[in-house]
Amino acid sequence: METDGQQSGSSGVAKAQTQKPVYRKVWFWLVLLLVAYTLAGFFLLPWWLQRFVPEQLEQRMGWQAQVEEIKTNPFSMSLDIRTLTADDADGEQVIGFDRLFVDLGFWKLFTGVVGLQAIAIEEPFIRLDLLDDYSVNFARDWNEANPAATEPESSEEDTSTPPKLYFQQITINGGELLFRDFSKEESANFRISPLDLTLNDLATWQRDDTQSNYYLLAALGNQTIEWEGDLSINPLYSKGFIRVANIDHETLKHFLKPYLPYDLRGGNVSVSTDYELQLMDQLYLTTSEGELELEELAVALDQNREDVALKTGRLAVEKVRFGLTGRTAEIGMITVDALDLAMERGPDGAIDLLAPLQQEPGSESDEDAGDSSGPGFQWSMAGLELADSRVQWRDRQPETSAEIAVEQLALTLGRISHELGEPVRYQLQGTLAEGGSLGLDGQATLQPFTLEAGVTGSGVQLAGFEPYIREMANLDVRSGQLTVDGNLDLDGQQEPLTGTFSGTAEVAGLNLTLPDSDEPLLAWQTLRLAPLEYNVYPARLEIGTITLSEPAANVVRGGDGLHNLERIIRDSGAASDDADEPSEGNGGEPDFIFRIEQLLLEDGAVSYTDRTLEPSFTTTFDELNGTVAGISNVAPQQGKVSVRGRVDKVSELNFEGTLGTLGTDDVSRLSLAMKNGSLPNLSPYFGRYLGYGVDSGKLKVEMDYEIAGSRIDATNMIVMDRLELGQPVASDEAVGAPVKLGLALLRDRQGVIEIDLPISGNLDDPDFSVGKVVMRAFVNILAKAAASPFSVLGSVAELAGLSGEELSQVNFLAGEVALAEGEQAKLDALADALSERPALLLNIRGVVAPDADGLALMKQRLEEQNGGSLSDEAWEQARQEYQAGNRSLPPEALGNLASARGVWLRRQMLEEYDVAPEQLFLLDPVRDAIADDQGQVAVEFALDAR
Secondary structure, eight states, X not given: OOOHHHHHHHHHHHHHHHOOOGGGSHHHHHHXXXXXXXXXXXXXXXXXXXXXXXXXXXXXXXXXXXXXXEEEEXXXXXXXXXXXXXXXXXXXXXXXXXXXXXXXXXXXXXXXXXXXXXXXXXXXXXXXXXXXXXXXXXXXXXXXXXXXXXXXXXXXXXXXXXXXEEEEXXXXXXXXXXXXEOSSSSOEEXXXXXXXXXXXXXXXXXXXXXOEEEXXXXXXXXXXXXXXXXXETTTEEEEEEEXXXXXXXXXXXXXXXXXXXXXXXXXXXXXXEEEEEEESSSEEEEEEEEEEEEXXXXXXXXXXXXXXXXEOSEEEEEEEEEETTTTEEEEEEEEEESOEEEEEEOTTSOBTTTGGGOOOTTOHXXXXXXXXXXXXXXXXXXXXXXXXEEEEEEEOSSSSOEEEEEEXXXXXXXXXXXXXXXXXXXXXXXXXXXXXXXXXXXXXXTTTTEXXXXXXXXXXXXXXXXXXXXXHBSOEEEEEEEXXXXXXXXXXXXXXXXXXXXXXXXXXXXXXXOTTOOSOOEEEEEEEEEEEEXXXXXXXXXXXXXXXXXXXXXXXXXXXXOBTTGGGBOOOOOOOGGGGSOOBOGGGOBSSEEEEEEEEEEEEEEEEEETTSSSOEEEEEEEEEEEEEEEESSSSOOEEEEEEEEETTXXXXXXXXXXXXXXXXXXXXXXXXXXXXXXXXXXXXXXXXHSEEEEEEEEEEEEEEEEETTEEEEEEEEEEEEEEEEEEOOOTXXXXXXXXXXXXXXXXXXXXXXXXXXXXXXXXXXXXXXXXXXXXXXXXXXXXXXXXXXXXXXXXXXXXXXXTGGGGEEEEOTTSSSBOTTTHHHHHHHHHHHHHOTTEEEEEEEEOOHHHHHHHHHHHHHHHHTTTOOOHHHHHHHHHHHHHTSSOXXXXXXXXXXXXXXXXXXXXXXXITOOOXXXXXXXXXXXXXXXXXXXXXXXXXXXXXX
C-alpha cells in the first residue's frame, strides 16, 4: 500500500510525460502568423512596393519613377505613399504626388465587395499631352512599352459580372493638371491648379436608394470649373450642378479655332446648369436652370485684320432647359448690352461677316440638313432684349461706298418657338449717326412669313444714303430729312409676296446737285405725301395729296447743248426693244398703277439758263402756285391743271388745262398764257437766229397744246409790242434775210406784231423741242416776209379783192402819167398797209418802156401838131418811120415820163392817202422797161424798213 506522498509524485511525473510541445500549440502558430503578417505588412510589403512600383512604371510605361517612402499598415489595411515622381522617356515629369493614402475596408471583403474606405491624394501632378495625331501621351507610352501581340479574335461575348467595388471617400487636394495640346497649328499649355475632388459613397453595383455624391473644383487662373451632385455607376446616373466660369477668349480660341471661322480677340464666358443624366436602354439627359453669360466679346474676321467686326458688353441667357430624349429646348430671356456690329458688303455682293458661314451648294452639310428622322425638335425662347447697341454698315457694291451707322439700337423680341406660325412681337428703335431716328413696332410670323409693322422715321438725313441714290440717278444730296409714319403689312403665304404700306411721308429741306457741281439743281422746303398707300403686288401707288412747298429748280443748258436734267439719268446701256413699250398686266392695265388725287404747289420757282448762247440766256419763273388734280395712268381719268405765277418777276403766267390718262393715247389739253413779258430778255435768242439783239419791247404768249401719247399739236399766238432791235450780232445761225423789213411788215400801226404759229411733232423724237420749233417758225416767217414782202400784206389786199403780189406794182397807160383802169384800188390798199405799218418804207421807181411809151408820145406829139386829129394812114406812116429810126423824140422825153410817173405816185400817196413823207422814197427811174401785151407799163414798188 502506497503512501500519499508516493501517489502525489507519481501523478506529477505522469503529467509531465503527457504535456505537448509549444510549436504544436495553435496559439503558437497564430502568434507566429501574426508576427509574420505584422513584419510583412509593416516592413516587407513597403520594401517590395517601393521597388515594384518603379519597375512596373518603367516596364509598362517606359517611365523613370522614384518613390520617397511607402508605408503600409496591415491592421488598418492602409497604404501610404509619399512623394512619387515619374519622368517619361524625354526626361519630363509626367505624374507625381506628395502623398497617396488608401484605406481598405476590411470587413467589406466578407460581403464579396472590394471596399475602400478612403483614397486621398495630396497635391498630385499629371501632365497630359494631346499629340498631333489626337492620341495622348499615356496611350503612346503604353503602346511603345507594350507592343500589341497578335491574338485570335474571340466571337464570344464577355458575360462575366464585373467585380463589386466600393469607395467610401475619394479626395484629391491641391492637384495640378498640365494639359499640353500639340494637335493644333499652334501648341498651347494649360496649367489647371488647384484641382480638388471629393467623391463619397461610390459603388459599382446597383443600389436602389443610395447614391454617391461628388464635388469637383478646378481652376485655370481665374477660370474655374465647379461640379457637384450625385453619381451612380450601375446603372450610370448622375444628377447635379456644373458651372464653368470666366473662360477667357484665349482658351476658347485655342479649342474653337478649327471650327470657328473668325478670329476671337476678347471675351470670357460663364455657363452653369442643373442636370440629370441616365444611361439604361437609351441615353437620358436633361438640364434646367441653365445660365450663360458672355462678357466683352470681341471677334475679328481673320487674324490679319486689325478691326473688330463684333463686340459686346454683356450677353446673358437665363433659364435654359434642355431635354435630349424629348428633343426639347427652352431658353429664357436673352439680354444683350452694348453690341457693336460692323458689316461690309464687297463689290461682289458678299457680306464679309456672313461669307464664312455660307456653304457651296451640294455640300455635305446641306445634304445632312435635309436628312431628318424622328420627331421634330421642339424649342422656344422667352424673348430677346438688345440695348445700347450699334451697327455699322459699309457697302462697297455701289460706285461710291456707302457707310451707315445705327446707334443707340434697342431691339425687343417676344416669345419665339418651333411653332413658326405663332406671331412674334417685336420693337426696334435706333438713331442714325448722320442724324435721324427709325423705329419698327409690330409682330411677325416666320413660316409662312408675315409682317405687321408700325414704321416711324424722323429727321433721317438722306445724305447718308447718297451712294444708293447715285445708283439710280446722278445726284448729290447736300441736305434733306425724311420723316415717315405708317403701317407696313407683308404676307408671304403665297407667291408672290403681297403687302401694303399706308401712312404719310415727308421730305424736308431737300437740296440736290449734280456730282462735282456747286450749282443748285433741285430744292424744296417740304414735300408731304398724305395719305400714302403702296401695294406690293400688284404694284399700286395711291397718294391723296402731295404738298410741295417752296420748290426751286435750276435748269441749265450747257455749252455742249445738254441740259443738266439730262445728266441726272444714268446710262444703263442699250435697252431692249420691249423696254420702249410700257409693260401691261392682265386687262391691259400697266404693271405699275399710280393715282394722285391732287398736287398742291406752293410758292415754287424755276430758273432756266442757256449757255449755248452768247451772252447766256436766263429767265426765272417764281410765285408758282396752283394745283394739279387727278393724275393717274389708269383710264378713265380726267385731271385738271391750274397754276399761276410770274416770269422774270414782272410777267404774269397762267397754266391751265385737262389731263388725260398718263402713258396712254388719251388727249390732254393744256393752255399757257403769259403777258407783259420782257423781249430784251430774249435778246440772246434773237441774236443767234436774227443777227440782232433786242433793245425794247413786250411779249404776250397764248399757247394751246393738245397731246395724245407722244403726239403734240399746238397753236402758239405770239404778240410782240413795240419790238425794237438792238445792235447787230455776229451769228452763223442768223437768217440770211432783211430781218428789219420782215419785222416792219409784221408790225401794225400800234407797233404790235401778232403771229400765229401752229406746230406739231413727236415728243419721243430727241430732236424735237417746242421752244426750238417755235423760234425757227418765227424766223422762217420773217425770212419769207422779207423775201416776198407784199405777200405779207395779203390780208389788206384781200379786202380790196387783190392778191398780195398784185400790190407790188401799178400799171400806167402807155405814154401817160395815168393809171390804167382798176389800178387805183391798188394804191388804196397799199396806202392802208403803209398806214398800218409806219416802219415800212415804200420805194417808188419811175418806169418807161421805150417802145410802147415812145410810140405813144410820138402819136401825142403828131396829134398836137395836126390840131388834135390824125388819120390812120398818117399815123401808120409815122409809126413805121419811128420804128425805122427816121423819126425821133426829144432826148429827154422818155426820161421825163419815167420821172413824172414816180413823182405822181409819191404825190398821190402823200396828198390823196396821207402817207407819211418819211415812208416814201423816189428811186432812179428805169428807162428800159417792156410794156405788157396790153401796152401797159408797170411801175414796181419795193418795200424797206427803217
